[in-house]
Amino acid sequence: MTGTGIRLSRLSKSFRSPEGPVHAVRAIDVSIERGEAVALLGPNGAGKSTTIDMLLGLQPPDSGDVSLFGHTPREAVHRGLVGAMLQTGSLIQYLSVRELLKMMASVYPSPLGVEAVLSQTGLEAIAARRTQKLSGGETQRVRFALALLSDPDLLVLDEPTVAMDVEARHEFWNSMRAFAARGKTVVFATHYLEEADQNADRVVLMAHGRVVADGPPTEIKARVGSRTIRATLPDADPGELAALAGVARAERRGEAVVLSCADSDQAIRALLERYPAARDIEIAGAGLEDAFLALTADPDTDTDADAPPPALAP
Amino acid sequence: MNGLVYTRYELLRALRNRRFFFFSLGFPLLFYFVIAAPNRHVTDFDGSGISLPLYYMVGLTSFGTMVAMISTGTRIAAERQVGWTRQLRITPLSTRAYFRAKLLAAYMMAGLTIVLLYGAGASLGVGLPAGNWLAMTGLILIALLPFAALGITLGHLINVDSIGPATGGGASLLAFLGGTWFPLGSHGFLYQLGQLLPSYWLVQAAHTGITGHGWPARGWIVIAVWSALLSLAAVYAFRRDTKRV
Numbered sequence: 023m024t025g026t027g028i029r030l031s032r033l034s035k036s037f038r039s040p041e042g043p044v045h046a047v048r049a050i051d052v053s054i055e056r057g058e059a060v061a062l063l064g065p066n067g068a069g070k071s072t073t074i075d076m077l078l079g080l081q082p083p084d085s086g087d088v089s090l091f092g093h094t095p096r097e098a099v100h101r102g103l104v105g106a107m108l109q110t111g112s113l114i115q116y117l118s119v120r121e122l123l124k125m126m127a128s129v130y131p132s133p134l135g136v137e138a139v140l141s142q143t144g145l146e147a148i149a150a151r152r153t154q155k156l157s158g159g160e161t162q163r164v165r166f167a168l169a170l171l172s173d174p175d176l177l178v179l180d181e182p183t184v185a186m187d188v189e190a191r192h193e194f195w196n197s198m199r200a201f202a203a204r205g206k207t208v209v210f211a212t213h214y215l216e217e218a219d220q221n222a223d224r225v226v227l228m229a230h231g232r233v234v235a236d237g238p239p240t241e242i243k244a245r246v247g248s249r250t251i252r253a254t255l256p257d258a259d260p261g262e263l264a265a266l267a268g269v270a271r272a273e274r275r276g277e278a279v280v281l282s283c284a285d286s287d288q289a290i291r292a293l294l295e296r297y298p299a300a301r302d303i304e305i306a307g308a309g310l311e312d313a314f315l316a317l318t319a320d321p322d323t324d325t326d327a328d329a330p331p332p333a334l335a336p
Numbered sequence: 337m338n339g340l341v342y343t344r345y346e347l348l349r350a351l352r353n354r355r356f357f358f359f360s361l362g363f364p365l366l367f368y369f370v371i372a373a374p375n376r377h378v379t380d381f382d383g384s385g386i387s388l389p390l391y392y393m394v395g396l397t398s399f400g401t402m403v404a405m406i407s408t409g410t411r412i413a414a415e416r417q418v419g420w421t422r423q424l425r426i427t428p429l430s431t432r433a434y435f436r437a438k439l440l441a442a443y444m445m446a447g448l449t450i451v452l453l454y455g456a457g458a459s460l461g462v463g464l465p466a467g468n469w470l471a472m473t474g475l476i477l478i479a480l481l482p483f484a485a486l487g488i489t490l491g492h493l494i495n496v497d498s499i500g501p502a503t504g505g506g507a508s509l510l511a512f513l514g515g516t517w518f519p520l521g522s523h524g525f526l527y528q529l530g531q532l533l534p535s536y537w538l539v540q541a542a543h544t545g546i547t548g549h550g551w552p553a554r555g556w557i558v559i560a561v562w563s564a565l566l567s568l569a570a571v572y573a574f575r576r577d578t579k580r581v
Contacts, residue, residue, distance in 0.1 A: 071580075078426050080578045100428045108426075110580060111419030116352040121345055127340035129429040168423070 033086035061218035064228035105174035157184035364400030395459035412491025475541035485566035492573035
């Protein structure tokens with residue numbers, strides 16, 4: 023086996039829609055080395071799921087190329103090198119958890135033992151339960167177990183924690199990190215900055231079908247981690263507000279003003295000093311959507327400003 | 337790769353689906369008793385020289401087995417709905433192993449339908465020479481192949497919310513045009529059309545139990561051509577079925 027990792031080269035995919043073509047993924051280049059844990063971070067419609075579909079060979083790219091450890095996606099899947107947990111999906115019925123794992127283990131060339139996978143994913147207690155009797159979180163864990171069955175070199179997870187509560191999320195990421203610690207490559211899609219920050223070595227930030235940033239989580243956090251201050255302040259002038267220390271942009275929304283901040287600590291001090299009457303103050307991390315809009319509005323990152331606005335990927 | 341384990345669990349799943357079992361096997365049986373039990377002493381049905389319980393036993397066997405085969409599509413549509421088909425595409429499971437498991441599960445249901453209806457017929461006094469039972473069963477099993485492929489094709493093309501009408505309507509239409517419910521006679525448009533349909537030859541296969549005669553060459557050709565065409569359609573439908581539902 024070659025030492026090459028995962029290469030996505032000039033990968034593009036468009037869909038037809040009633041409003042015209044939707045460019046879900048626009049000529050992205052991503053290289054992932056063996057053993058890396060990479061988060062594909064982006065808001066809904068950024069092209070994450072479409073990218074993952076092409077990575078797994080579920081959708082052919084319009085143009086560009088995917089190579090998984092030197093193989094096409096189909097070859098890699100056939101060799102049992104890839105395990106994946108797709109974004110949507112449940113389990114087939116009328117089998118117990120253990121039976122389902124045995125059924126699917128039988129199709130791989132050299133699967134892990136079913137009992138070992140059950141214990142790794144904490145499923146022993148419900149191994150005899152029928153799949154249709156599982157909770158949403160339990161179902162996700164079984165789907166994770168299915169992805170691990172082949173002892174894959176590459177694990178692909180598309181928004182894996184969507185149906186999980188806080189504790190289940192915590193346990194899930196622990197299992198994932200235990201898997202990654204064995205030198206495995208992990209690619210996961212998420213729209214939670216914290217998940218990306220805590221579980222990835224590297225974050226690939228996607229918006230509008232493009233890679234808008236690629237680097238260690240700290241770097242990405244600095245780029246998208248700006249905060250907004252919202253306050254009820256009927257008489258203030260947005261122009262003056264924008265000039266306050268730490269404030270990048272100010273906007274009036276009825277009685278309220280919204281300040282986008284480069285440094286929210288500085289901005290809140292300046293705001294209260296200048297406008298002691300400000301009330302109902304909220305400070306919030308900017309939504310990723312906002313951060314991405316800011317990033318993609320930058321002409322350096324968006325060379326295709328005339329392109330139609332991105333639609334939600336199906 | 338061990339296709340046997342995979343197939344075994346596929347069959348187990350089909351057997352454990354009680355509701356499907358109840359309706360798929362129960363309806364032809366219920367239908368049979370409602371029609372044939374009150375008329376069990378009619379020995380010459382409609383001047384055909386055949387007893388009514390025998391006539392409907394073979395008619396409902398052809399209909400029940402056909403429905404059992406096409407119903408594979410219902411189960412496949414449900415699996416697609418929960419994203420399972422996509423999940424299978426990221427495993428090394430071959431198209432051949434997938435089809436084998438689906439085909440055997442369908443034949444298992446059809447086989448049970450045959451056993452139950454033969455048993456029901458026997459309970460109403462139907463008796464046939466052993467050779468006729470065997471010839472009829474063998475030809476029915478062969479004639480079911482195109483319907484298995486049709487079920488798989490529909491399951492991969494049609495979503496779960498419309499698969500019921502599609503398979504139910506399709507089966508009813510094919511049964512009607514195939515002469516399941518009334519004889520098509522020996523000339524005219526419906527007869528000519530029927531001769532080209534697999535359901536006609538399925539009914540003729542079942543009638544082997546009565547007449548003792550197998551198919552003419554035309555029957556073999558029609559079943560072979562439909563089997564080949566619908567198998568190609570099934571493979572095509574499965575291979576392209578990778579989208580999110």
